[in-house]
Amino acid sequence: QKEVEQDPGPLSVPEGAIVSLNCTYSNSAFQYFMWYRQYSRKGPELLMYTYSSGNKEDGRFTAQVDKSSKYISLFIRDSQPSDSATYLCAMSANTGNQFYFGTGTSLTVIP
Amino acid sequence: NAGVTQTPKFQVLKTGQSMTLQCAQDMNHEYMSWYRQDPGMGLRLIHYSVGAGITDQGEVPNGYNVSRSTTEDFPLRLLSAAPSQTSVYFCASRKNRGSPLHFGNGTRLTVT
Numbered sequence: 001q002k003e004v005e006q007d008p009g010p011l012s013v014p015e016g017a018i019v020s021l022n023c024t025y026s027n028s029a030f031q032y033f034m035w036y037r038q039y040s041r042k043g044p045e046l047l048m049y050t051y052s053s054g055n056k057e058d059g060r061f062t063a064q065v066d067k068s069s070k071y072i073s074l075f076i077r078d079s080q081p082s083d084s085a086t087y088l089c090a091m092s093a094n095t096g097n098q099f100y101f102g103t104g105t106s107l108t109v110i111p
Numbered sequence: 112n113a114g115v116t117q118t119p120k121f122q123v124l125k126t127g128q129s130m131t132l133q134c135a136q137d138m139n140h141e142y143m144s145w146y147r148q149d150p151g152m153g154l155r156l157i158h159y160s161v162g163a164g165i166t167d168q169g170e171v172p173n174g175y176n177v178s179r180s181t182t183e184d185f186p187l188r189l190l191s192a193a194p195s196q197t198s199v200y201f202c203a204s205r206k207n208r209g210s211p212l213h214f215g216n217g218t219r220l221t222v223t
Contacts, residue, residue, distance in 0.1 A: 008151075031209075032209055032211070034211050034212075036214075041217075041219075042216055042217070043115075043201055043214035043215050043216040043217050044154075044201070044212075044214045045214070046211050046212075046213065049211045051209070088153070088154070090154075090211075090212070094208075094209070097142065097159055097161060097167070097208075098156060098159075098169065099156070099212060101153045101154040102153060103151060103152065103153040104153065
């Protein structure tokens with residue numbers, strides 16, 4: 001079983017829609033949770049970073065962490081064509097030096 | 112703000128050739144790492160370093176060497192390139208434990 005599971009999509013939505021992206025994980029030691037956005041032929045860009053459980057909001061983006069279910073989500077409100085990219089979830093534990101990534105979900109927002 | 116800088120952006124090698132992928136960061140980050148990204152496999156850790164003079168292996172270290180002589184630089188060496196090493200390579204750094212990773216824009220490597 002992979003440490004982190006992410007639905008690869010592809011996901012296609014109309015402009016203005018609410019997008020929900022999700023990851024599940026198996027390691028209860030994970031404490032730090034991240035979402036990255038990756039445009040074609042670019043490096044992953046940090047979008048959201050949360051510690052432990054709870055919600056975090058930044059503009060149109062909301063990250064949720066449910067540690068009891070080992071489930072994290074990223075919501076994008078009022079999606080724009082510029083949001084079209086691959087979204088990667090990532091997580092790490094308080095100890096150790098490794099990050100664990102999902103395989104990414106490809107999102108297309110249609111104007 | 113340069114952040115994490117990787118060179119070259121593209122490289123084509125023949126099987127058996129060697130090369131070094133360069134990575135430099137100007138954020139004074141202690142931790143640096145190398146990942147490879149392949150379709151359907153996600154990002155896989157090759158090697159990492161928690162400071163100058165300290166390196167360790169990640170998930171897929173075979174065929175790659177690293178060294179860390181300065182805080183700023185963390186080069187990745189391919190000693191004898193193989194077609195299986197065709198991939199996109201990303202260098203990433205972080206400030207300290209608990210901080211998120213910051214990535215460079217990658218090196219696209221093709222081995223024929």
